[in-house]
Structures are given as C-alpha cells and as structure tokens.
Amino acid sequence: MRTLEWDENKQCIRMIDQTKLPEKLVVIEIRTVDDLCEAILNMRVRGAPAIGVAGAFGVALSAVNSDAITTEALMEDVEKDAKRIVSLRPTARNLSWAVERVLNAINDGWSVEGMKRGAIEEAIEIANEDVELNKKLSKNGSKLISDGDTVLTHCNAGALACVEWGTALGVIRWAVLEEGKNVSVIACETRPLNQGSRLTCYELSRDGIDVTLVCDSAAAYLMREGRINSVIVGADRITQDAVFNKIGTYMHSVCAKEHGIPFYVAAPLSTFDFEHYEEDIEIEIRDEKEIKFCDGKRLAPDVPIYNPAFDATPIENVSAIITEKEIIYPPFLIEEYK
Amino acid sequence: MRTLEWDENKQCIRMIDQTKLPEKLVVIEIRTVDDLCEAILNMRVRGAPAIGVAGAFGVALSAVNSDAITTEALMEDVEKDAKRIVSLRPTARNLSWAVERVLNAINDGWSVEGMKRGAIEEAIEIANEDVELNKKLSKNGSKLISDGDTVLTHCNAGALACVEWGTALGVIRWAVLEEGKNVSVIACETRPLNQGSRLTCYELSRDGIDVTLVCDSAAAYLMREGRINSVIVGADRITQDAVFNKIGTYMHSVCAKEHGIPFYVAAPLSTFDFEHYEEDIEIEIRDEKEIKFCDGKRLAPDVPIYNPAFDATPIENVSAIITEKEIIYPPFLIEEYK
Numbered sequence A, B: 001m002r003t004l005e006w007d008e009n010k011q012c013i014r015m016i017d018q019t020k021l022p023e024k025l026v027v028i029e030i031r032t033v034d035d036l037c038e039a040i041l042n043m044r045v046r047g048a049p050a051i052g053v054a055g056a057f058g059v060a061l062s063a064v065n066s067d068a069i070t071t072e073a074l075m076e077d078v079e080k081d082a083k084r085i086v087s088l089r090p091t092a093r094n095l096s097w098a099v100e101r102v103l104n105a106i107n108d109g110w111s112v113e114g115m116k117r118g119a120i121e122e123a124i125e126i127a128n129e130d131v132e133l134n135k136k137l138s139k140n141g142s143k144l145i146s147d148g149d150t151v152l153t154h155c156n157a158g159a160l161a162c163v164e165w166g167t168a169l170g171v172i173r174w175a176v177l178e179e180g181k182n183v184s185v186i187a188c189e190t191r192p193l194n195q196g197s198r199l200t201c202y203e204l205s206r207d208g209i210d211v212t213l214v215c216d217s218a219a220a221y222l223m224r225e226g227r228i229n230s231v232i233v234g235a236d237r238i239t240q241d242a243v244f245n246k247i248g249t250y251m252h253s254v255c256a257k258e259h260g261i262p263f264y265v266a267a268p269l270s271t272f273d274f275e276h277y278e279e280d281i282e283i284e285i286r287d288e289k290e291i292k293f294c295d296g297k298r299l300a301p302d303v304p305i306y307n308p309a310f311d312a313t314p315i316e317n318v319s320a321i322i323t324e325k326e327i328i329y330p331p332f333l334i335e336e337y338k
Helices: A033-041 A048-065 A071-087 A093-107 A112-142 A168-178 A195-206 A216-224 A249-258 B033-041 B048-065 B071-086 B093-107 B112-142 B168-178 B195-206 B216-224 B249-258
Strands: A004-007 A012-016 A027-030 A150-153 A184-188 A210-214 A230-233 A242-246 A263-266 A310-314 A320-322 B004-007 B012-016 B027-030 B150-153 B184-188 B210-214 B230-233 B242-246 B263-266 B310-314 B320-322
Touching (some): A004 A048, A004 A112, A012 A048, A027 A033, A033 A048, A048 A093, A048 A112, A071 A093, A112 A168, A112 A263, A112 A320, A168 A195, A168 A230, A184 A195, A184 A216, A195 A210, A210 A216, A216 A249, A216 B249, A216 B310, A230 A249, A249 A263, A249 A310, A249 B216, A310 B216, B004 B048, B004 B112, B012 B048, B027 B033, B033 B048, B033 B071, B048 B071, B048 B093, B071 B093, B071 B112, B093 B112, B112 B168, B112 B263, B112 B320, B150 B168, B168 B230, B168 B263, B184 B216, B195 B210, B210 B216, B242 B249, B249 B263, B249 B310
Parallel strands (some): A150 A230, A184 A210, A263 A320, B150 B184, B150 B230, B184 B210, B230 B263, B263 B320
Antiparallel strands (some): A004 A012, A242 A310, B004 B012, B012 B027
C-alpha cells in the first residue's frame, strides 16, 4: 500500500504509522486536523515529500470537516488549519509548498461543495504526482550508480518518506529493480529516531535489495576503508546555497569530500526554495526525550540535551542534485528551475 | 569510590558495573577469571586504562585462585588465563601492556606464595599509577584549554574509563576543578552503547561541570555553527601513524580539520604501541545486537549489521597528544618516548 492515501469512502486519510515499524505494519485512519498534527509532530508520517502530501490531505480534511456554509467562512477555516499544519515542521520545504497548492485549489472553487471537492482532488493529484516524479527522478539518478557500487545513505528517503517509491532510495530501487544493477546499500541508523535502522532497512530488505546497517559514526571509517562508492541522501529543503536534510547529512558530506567520494542529493523540484538562503531557514529543534530515552529506558542523566533535527550542507559539498527534470551539476543555478 | 579496585580482605576485584549507569550505581565483586572475562566482554568495565587495570587484577586473581603447588604450574595457570584475557579486547593497547607487567612480576617471584603476592602488588601498583599519571596528564593538557572554551568529546575517557580521574575528561576536570576555568563540554552520545550519554554526562554532571548531550551526527553541525573550540578524546592505542579510539573518532577528526578546530588526544604513554603500524592492528567487531536492539526493543529488521567498535585516525589529523610526560606535537616522534 501507499505510505499515505485519501480514503474516498470514509473521507479520511489512511497512513502507515511509521513509529511502529519495523515490528508491526500498522495502518491508521486520520479523521481530524488535530489527529493529523499529532501524526506529523510525532513522526507517524515523516520524510519531506510524505509530509507535503500529509499537509495537502490535512487541508482537504479541514475543508471536508468544516461546517461553514459560505465560501468565505470555509476559506477562513482552512487557512487557520493550514497555518497550524505548516508550523509543525518548519525546515521541510514541501510542506508549505503542498499546503499552498491545496489552498489555491480551494480558493478557485465557486461553492462550498466545489471548494471541498477541489481540495480533495488537488491533494490526491499531489500524491499521484509524487509517485510519478519520484520515478522520473530515480530513472535520471540511476545513471550515477554503476553496477557493483556500494552506496551509503542516511535517514530514510525511500517509499516511506514519500507516497510510494522514494527519492534517494528510489534511485537505488530503480538501478536494482528496473535496470538489474548489482548495488549494495550501507544504511546509517540515523539517531535519534533511527529512521535508517527502522525504515530504510525495512523497505530495502522487503524489496530484496542488499543492505547493511551501521552506526552513523561508522560512515567515515567505511569511506576511509574504501568501501563506499557514493553517498545519496534526500533533502527537506534546497536553497540557493545549502541543502537541508536530516542531522548528520553535513558530516557525511564533509567526510565524502575528504575521500573524494561523490555526494548526491535526490529531491523533487518542489523541495527547492528559490526565495531564501541558508541563514533564513529555521532548523527544527526537537524534544530532548528522543535522545534521553529509548522505549522508556533512560540513556542519560538529567543534563541539557541539544537535538537539532536537521543540518545544512553547503552546496559546494554536493556533487549533483538529482531531480525529476534532470541531474543538476555545479554551479547549481537553481534559479533556472523556478 | 574507584572504578575498580582490589579487595584485600576478600581477595577479589570490586568494580562499578558500568552497564547499569546512569540509572543505578551498582558495585560488583569479581571472584573468578571467568567472571572477569564476562565483565570485560559485556563492558561492565571499559575504557582502555580501566581495561588494562582490570586485566592486571585478572591475572592477580588467576594467581590467587590457582591451586598449583609449584612455581612452574602456577606460571602455566596464569599464562593461560592471561592469554585469554588479552584476547578479549584486541584493539586496546593498555590491556596487553598491563597483563604483561603482572606476568613479569609473577615470573620474578621465588615461591608460589611470593608470586601470588607479587601479582597483587603489581596490579595495585598499576592502578595507583593510573591515577597519578592521569593527573599529570590532565595538568599538562589543561594548558590547551582556555577560559570560556566549549570542548567536544566522544565516548567516555573519564574517571569511569580509568581508575579514578580520567584522560580526556581528566584534562577538562583539571581545567575546571583545579584551575577554575569556565569550560563547557559537548558530549556525543556515542552509539551504539551510549557511553557518552550514560557515562560522560553522568560523571561530569556529578562533578558540577557544564555538559550538553548531542547525537554523534550533530558534532559537525555544531562545529560549522562555530560553537566548538576544541575536540578532546582518549585513545585505545597509538601507533606511529594512527590513533585508535571509539568508532566515530575519525569522523570527528575529519570534521575538526575541515573547520580548523584543534583535535587533541589525551592518553598515558602506556597506550603507545611502538612496534606496530595502523595496518597491523585489529579493529574489534562487536555483536550486531548492540545496534539492533535497545533494552530489548527491536530497532531494525533482520538485515546484516556491521559494528566496528573502533576506528583509526591518521596521526596527521591530530593537533597534539597529551601525555603524563608532556604534550607531544607534530611530527609526533613517538619513538622518543619508548
């Protein structure tokens, strides 16, 4: 099934609860904007493209659930919810992008019913597009992967981070499943929430793709041992000067540079932020509990804990950005893709 | 109390069970070589100097427990146990160094009782020396720490890694407690066994030293933000060309170099291995369960997991090695300290 989708009969969102993986595949139904916000905040759904689609469905849900009887009142309801949804994860670009698209679709409606219908259709369209763009991007990126390569990845930029196929893992999936290349993946566990262990290892092994799990801190060691041919990661936001992605991405980029290993970013153009520079972007700081406890077991005494969820990799450290349109190389004139 | 010590009355080793920290301070009594091996393997005692002392006490325990009635038979018993103890953690230099010292002391004895007494005395001497050397080293290293510095450290090279004072954390402890400098510490959690969260945060906060915990993957981000003045780590072995230390040390050295941040190694001369080069040294690969589970909770599906416990940092990445004798600077002519 898809990571998340609109349930036409029940007029709600159905999504995989990613906090339950890899132990159980649990599908939950999200019927209110409150529940959606809880799911995004607690990372039942995560990954920039998937969060974008979740935000789009969230605005649709807001419209569907509204008891407004005028178009103005409906617009007011959805705009309030949209603002709340966008504020949940400030670093990811796709969230505000997708929410904005659904708001525009609602705004184009001529009646309350038409606006609700428009919201659902636009959100479903965004979800369908995501799958299609992922595959185009993956096919493009596969050119950068050679038969026999070992590719290191961080966090989860796979089917579970998107609707169905994936970006960084989509490229690997395409190389292996569509082109029959022999590719091995090194997955970094990705502290503190272990999306690498829990999600990347789960979805790659399910697809029969060779994957080995390591601690984040072992990546540089493997590079030094000559065991990594390239690094591929996703992105939460790409500004003119930096790639924002899961904390640890920057460290991998520095170590890849040290060893002359290509460092690739795979992301749809909707991740691009043409308006801002690195210094403008807020890095989300998450709860210290994520580091202090593991499933209730205390890992640290009561000391201050600093838990940035993302970091910024300067664009100079990136060898190529893989998009659905084409592979973009330095000097990365991203303005041209506006 | 000391991290580990010889109990003269009970003729056994008493040690803090470090796997129980930070939740409980549990002291265990080790009465047999079997139990000592279990404690070293499962990291109830860890840290290169502490493992060295544990190995020394282990050989003493072997001698004490032997029912040999000739000096030759006793020597045979302790040599068998010594071999077994040394094989437990192949990367740490101090273990074989300390075991060798106790074996020599036993060999110097003229009677079975004299040999047993010699073993205990030599092991106690090694433990006492460790405290003394740590403090000399710490006083030397404190010169490298300025008032107001924020120092990043990895793993635990503190009192719990030694007998009482510490190496990397000993330097910080000296700067703060003996010289009154205002120093903040960034402790990396140090996956997979979280010695940074569990032990470094525990012992620094207990001493009232300012410490903030971060994920290993956040270190480079903090360096880029200009929030780190220097990095100090311990070492398990220093060859002519490399420093072996907890996995992740190499990554920090690369990122420190990228940002022009000094990278210091604090270790007693007993850590130096004059006979070997990097390529000769075995990196211990530990059980995949350390990464796959956290306190019984499954973090990853059944995929291959690669869990090297250490890495090698090329000596060119090191700014200075802090020893009990002096601070050694490039080109690190370590032969001179033989």
